[in-house]
Structure formats: C-alpha cells, structure tokens
Amino acid sequence: MKILWISGLIILSVAACDSQEKVTETAVEPAVAEVAAVVAVVTQTQDFASLMQQAEDLYMQTKVAKHAWLINLDRIKDARLAAEKGDMDTAVANAEEAIKLSRLALNQAESEKSRWQARVPQ
Amino acid sequence: MKWTNLITLLLASMMVASVQADPETDRQALRDFYQQKFPDIDLAEFKNGVYAIDSKMREQWLEMEDFPAYEIAIDEGEELYNTPFANGKSYADCFGDDPGVKHNYPMFDQARGGVVTLEVAINQCRKEHGEAALPWLVGELAEISAYMAYQSRGKSIDIKIDSPEAIAAYDDGEQFYYTRRGQLNFECSGCHQQNVGKMLRAERTSPTLGHTTHWPVYRGRWQYVGNIQKRFQECNIQVRAVPFEAQSETYRNLEYFLTYMSNGMELNGPGSRR
Numbered sequence: 001m002k003i004l005w006i007s008g009l010i011i012l013s014v015a016a017c018d019s020q021e022k023v024t025e026t027a028v029e030p031a032v033a034e035v036a037a038v039v040a041v042v043t044q045t046q047d048f049a050s051l052m053q054q055a056e057d058l059y060m061q062t063k064v065a066k067h068a069w070l071i072n073l074d075r076i077k078d079a080r081l082a083a084e085k086g087d088m089d090t091a092v093a094n095a096e097e098a099i100k101l102s103r104l105a106l107n108q109a110e111s112e113k114s115r116w117q118a119r120v121p122q
Numbered sequence: 123m124k125w126t127n128l129i130t131l132l133l134a135s136m137m138v139a140s141v142q143a144d145p146e147t148d149r150q151a152l153r154d155f156y157q158q159k160f161p162d163i164d165l166a167e168f169k170n171g172v173y174a175i176d177s178k179m180r181e182q183w184l185e186m187e188d189f190p191a192y193e194i195a196i197d198e199g200e201e202l203y204n205t206p207f208a209n210g211k212s213y214a215d216c217f218g219d220d221p222g223v224k225h226n227y228p229m230f231d232q233a234r235g236g237v238v239t240l241e242v243a244i245n246q247c248r249k250e251h252g253e254a255a256l257p258w259l260v261g262e263l264a265e266i267s268a269y270m271a272y273q274s275r276g277k278s279i280d281i282k283i284d285s286p287e288a289i290a291a292y293d294d295g296e297q298f299y300y301t302r303r304g305q306l307n308f309e310c311s312g313c314h315q316q317n318v319g320k321m322l323r324a325e326r327t328s329p330t331l332g333h334t335t336h337w338p339v340y341r342g343r344w345q346y347v348g349n350i351q352k353r354f355q356e357c358n359i360q361v362r363a364v365p366f367e368a369q370s371e372t373y374r375n376l377e378y379f380l381t382y383m384s385n386g387m388e389l390n391g392p393g394s395r396r
Contacts, residue, residue: 066298066372068364069305101305108302116300119311120148121155 199269295379336393
C-alpha cells in the first residue's frame with residue numbers, strides 16, 4: 001500500500017514539474033487532478049481487494065467455528081455489489097463492517113466454549 | 123517438578139473432571155426442570171408441544187387435528203414405501219416387516235461412525251438398492267417418513283447411547299443446544315427452557331421435552347409436511363445464525379441429543395403445527 005502511495009506521489013510531482021516548465025498554469029491543474037484521481041482509484045481498489053480477502057477469510061473462520069452470522073454474508077454481498085458499481089466508499093465500509101462482525105462471531109465461539117455448560121439443568 | 127507446574131497439572135485434571143454429565147442424568151434433570159416449571163402438567167403431555175401449555179392454542183389445534191392436513195402425506199408415503207425398487211427389493215428389505223421403527227431413530231451406527239437419522243436410513247436403503255437419494259427436508263422423503271412415523275404411533279422413544287463414540291456424538295449435540303449463536307446471541311435452550319412458554323412475536327415457545335415425538339410436521343406456514351431439521355434451520359435463522367446443512371454431522375448430533383431428551387415418551391407423529 002505504502003509503495004503505491006509513494007509511486008503515486010512521484011507520478012504526481014513528476015507530472016507537476018514537467019508541465020510547469022512547458023505549459024501554462026491553467027493546463028497543469030486538470031492533468032494533476034486526473035492523475036491524482038487515477039491513483040486514488042487504484043489505491044482504493046487495492047485496499048478493497050485486501051479488505052475483501054480478509055472479510056472472506058474471517059467469514060470462513062466463523063463457519064469452521066460453527067458460528068457464522070447471516071449479516072456477514074449480507075455485508076460481503078453488499079460490498080461486492082457496491083464495488084461492481086464503482087462505489088468504493090460503500091464497498092470498503094461494508095467490507096470493514098463484515099470484518100468487525102466476524103471478529104465478534106469468533107469471540108462468541110471462543111467465549112461460549114466455557115459458558116454453555118452452566119446452562120445445562122443440573 | 124516446580125510447584126507451579128504441579129498446580130497447573132492439578133487445575134488441568136480438575137478441568138477434565140468437569141466433563142459433561144451422562145445422558146441419563148441430563149434427561150432426568152431436564153424432566154425435573156420442566157416439572158418444577160409446570161407443576162400441574164403431566165410431562166407426557168409435552169408430546170403435544172406448545173399445545174400442552176397454551177389452552178387457547180390447543181383448542182384451535184384440536185380442531186385442525188379433526189381433519190389433519192398431514193393425512194395425504196401419510197397416504198402418499200405408504201404408497202411410496204410399498205412401491206418396489208427397480209431391483210425388485212423394497213424398504214421392507216431394509217426395515218423389516220413393520221415400518222413402525224421410528225422409536226429407534228436416530229441411532230449411532232458404530233460401523234459408519236456416526237448418527238443415522240430415520241431420513242438417513244431411508245436414503246441409505248435407497249442407495250443400497252440402486253436408487254437415487256431423495257432431498258432431505260420436504261417432498262417424498264418427508265412423506266415416507268410421515269408414513270413410518272404414523273406406523274410408529276404409540277411406541278415409546280427408545281434411543282440407545284452405548285459406546286464412547288455415541289456419547290461423543292451426544293455430547294456434541296448437547297453442547298450445540300446450549301451454545302449461544304448468531305448475531306442475536308441466543309442458545310436453543312434460551313427460548314425453549316429459560317423462556318419456555320413466553321410469546322415471541324405471534325408464537326409461544328414450547329418445551330425441549332417432546333420436541334421430537336411428532337415429526338415430520340405439517341406446518342400451516344409451510345403448507346406441507348417437512349422434517350425436523352427444517353425446523354432446526356429456521357430456529358438458527360431466527361437468531362441470525364447461518365443455518366447448517368440438512369443431515370450435516372452437526373444437525374444429526376443435535377437430533378440425537380434432542381431425541382434422547384424425550385426418551386421414553388410416546389410417539390404421536392406426524393403432527394400439525396401452526
């Protein structure tokens with residue numbers, strides 16, 4: 001991720017220096033903005049891909065623990081749909097939510113291991 | 123050995139000592155629990171589920187039972203049961219002359235190393251005779267199972283747990299029943315024991331005892347006869363947990379535990395529920 005940002009900055013500064021010498025101020029700004037936008041999308045997409053990977057891995061862990069929650073399937077699906085539409089903010093937010101909720105489900109699985117027995121009528 | 127090690131060892135052995143109670147102790151404790159909760163109700167009545175504890179619902183249900191919606195399923199099931207397989211054999215070659223064998227299921231199959239529910243046994247029989255397995259929850263399998271349940275009416279549930287492997291399967295089912303699950307963080311026993319008899323939206327929760335006496339069930343909401351594991355899935359979904367596959371090891375062990383809790387109770391399936 002860091003590498004991407006740095007390379008983005010390099011591209012930006014190169015683009016900026018380069019154009020300042022030859023062209024007028026007004027032409028420079030759209031070029032810089034365009035590159036910045038491309039970098040942002042690339043970064044977000046990379047971010048999202050790794051978030052999604054994490055969300056799916058954690059969901060599979062909840063499943064193996066027999067503690068999967070329905071809402072995590074919904075969030076993963078919502079994230080994927082939003083990403084397909086190019087709405088990366090929503091996509092990232094949903095993937096993050098899925099990760100958070102899967103961690104809760106895994107906590108439930110862990111803590112229940114020592115709690116269930118107290119509920120059995122004696 | 124350092125004394126800290128000794129303490130660790132002692133603690134560890136104490137943890138091992140706190141293993142689950144044996145099935146019979148569990149069953150008796152559960153009966154005591156309900157008898158205390160409902161001192162005026164004969165526990166045998168729990169074969170009628172929620173209708174044992176709600177007289178108004180019971181009246182509506184008794185009216186339904188005058189013309190039970192599951193009757194067609196029994197007839198269809200009987201026909202299917204008696205139709206020979208392509209190889210000339212039939213279910214009787216697997217189950218014997220009396221199709222009323224439901225009181226023995228689920229059973230632990232030592233050779234296969236797992237719990238065999240009646241539905242699994244029906245499909246095993248089909249496969250042994252070259253027929254395709256039927257879908258688990260509804261349709262022909264539920265109909266055959268309805269016919270077999272009908273033929274088993276009046277018999278007492280007689281589940282055996284008599285090997286370490288069988289006990290392990292029972293323990294697994296018991297743990298599942300008392301473990302909180304899903305986003306709503308609720309355990310099966312939370313609704314059917316601690317809060318038994320309370321209203322949940324339009325429904326009143328029934329006791330664990332008697333949960334397995336009357337399956338398969340014609341449910342008004344389904345408009346057909348379905349097997350008990352369909353109900354397991356729905357109860358899991360109610361707490362926003364991802365349900366398990368029908369006849370997965372998890373649900374088979376759960377059914378084994380749950381049926382053992384009703385050991386000795388009279389079978390009265392198939393049943394009808396709202």
